[in-house]
Amino acid sequence: MIILSTIAELRKAVVNAKSSKQSIGLVPTMGYLHEGHLTLAKNAREENDVVVMSIFVNPTQFGPNEDFESYPRDLERDTKLAASVGVDYIFAPSVEEMYPHDGGIYIRAGRQAQTLCGASRPSHFDGVLQVVAKLFNLVQPDRAYFGQKDAQQVAIIQTMVRDYNFPVELRVVPVVREGDGLAKSSRNVYLSSIERMQAPVIQQALQIAKLELMDSGDVDQALAQATKIIEDNTAGKIDYLSILTYPDLKEVDENSDQILLAAAVYIGKTRLIDNLILSLKGERIHA
Ligand SMILES: Nc1ncnc2c1ncn2[C@@H]1O[C@H](COP(=O)(O)OP(=O)(O)OP(=O)(O)O)[C@@H](O)[C@H]1O
Ligand SMILES: CC(C)(CO)[C@@H](O)C(=O)[O-]
Numbered sequence: 001m002i003i004l005s006t007i008a009e010l011r012k013a014v015v016n017a018k019s020s021k022q023s024i025g026l027v028p029t030m031g032y033l034h035e036g037h038l039t040l041a042k043n044a045r046e047e048n049d050v051v052v053m054s055i056f057v058n059p060t061q062f063g064p065n066e067d068f069e070s071y072p073r074d075l076e077r078d079t080k081l082a083a084s085v086g087v088d089y090i091f092a093p094s095v096e097e098m099y100p101h102d103g104g105i106y107i108r109a110g111r112q113a114q115t116l117c118g119a120s121r122p123s124h125f126d127g128v129l130q131v132v133a134k135l136f137n138l139v140q141p142d143r144a145y146f147g148q149k150d151a152q153q154v155a156i157i158q159t160m161v162r163d164y165n166f167p168v169e170l171r172v173v174p175v176v177r178e179g180d181g182l183a184k185s186s187r188n189v190y191l192s193s194i195e196r197m198q199a200p201v202i203q204q205a206l207q208i209a210k211l212e213l214m215d216s217g218d219v220d221q222a223l224a225q226a227t228k229i230i231e232d233n234t235a236g237k238i239d240y241l242s243i244l245t246y247p248d249l250k251e252v253d254e255n256s257d258q259i260l261l262a263a264a265v266y267i268g269k270t271r272l273i274d275n276l277i278l279s280l281k282g283e284r285i286h287a
């Protein structure tokens, strides 16, 4: 496996692969790898000749009071893990390498970014689209791999690919979880042992909401039950708990088909997200 830190080196590797007609799979990450990221990479390994994983804690998707500085980083450990699942290239640029110019052109995420994480992290998705668009242009992947854990991110990137005609196939990988149901996340390392015991409640609450929704079709009732589970079992503060259509992220109504149940909860100081996607064709739903 080769570690690349400059755009020039990356472009050389990409041009080489393209000239020998090799397909390229891209796995964008912010590093501090866990089984979730490695599952994306394993999928990419199975479906492409060349696998490029980017490891870049992208400053433009963090708000001023968020955890950009403290976000966990360990390139040496990541390198070993990525090699173990057959990644060919890690692209780990500096911030200066990715963003040498100030005041240039920015991409604005649309309506789908006004809710859920986009409501509490203004401009987060603009930053995500900025770095993902750059990575698509630099790597020119045949396929790019994203996790369903970041369901809103997937929906917004799908819209960018559609609206800006990026010639890439998006591959979405189901959420990889710990044994107790907690979604794997690099931010889980921030949790104290008591917080770690409480954190699976987020997924349990979403499961309860799903059962209620399938049973009664009542969105408000489903949300109320999930809220109660989280409030009774954690010291956590709910950032949002929502039921929306997916991938449009609009209010559900009786014609809704795919539905996203999504939560962001502060367990102590750590903001964790999780979701479930339901297919409700033919079920009766009322909001
Ligand atoms: N548990 C998981 N299951 C499936 N995919 C995941 C999981 N965790 C992260 N991913 C995916 O890996 C990619 C890189 O994510 P990222 O580096 O932000 O990891 P993370 O663990 O989600 O970190 P964070 O702490 O920021 O939530 C994204 O496409 C994300 O959806
Ligand atoms: C897609 C991504 C790598 C862009 O920085 C990031 O938002 C993430 O890790 O999900």
Ligand code: BAL
Residues within 6 Å of the ligand: 030, 061, 062, 150
């Ligand atoms: N996977 C989400 C990246 C972020 O929280 O910035």
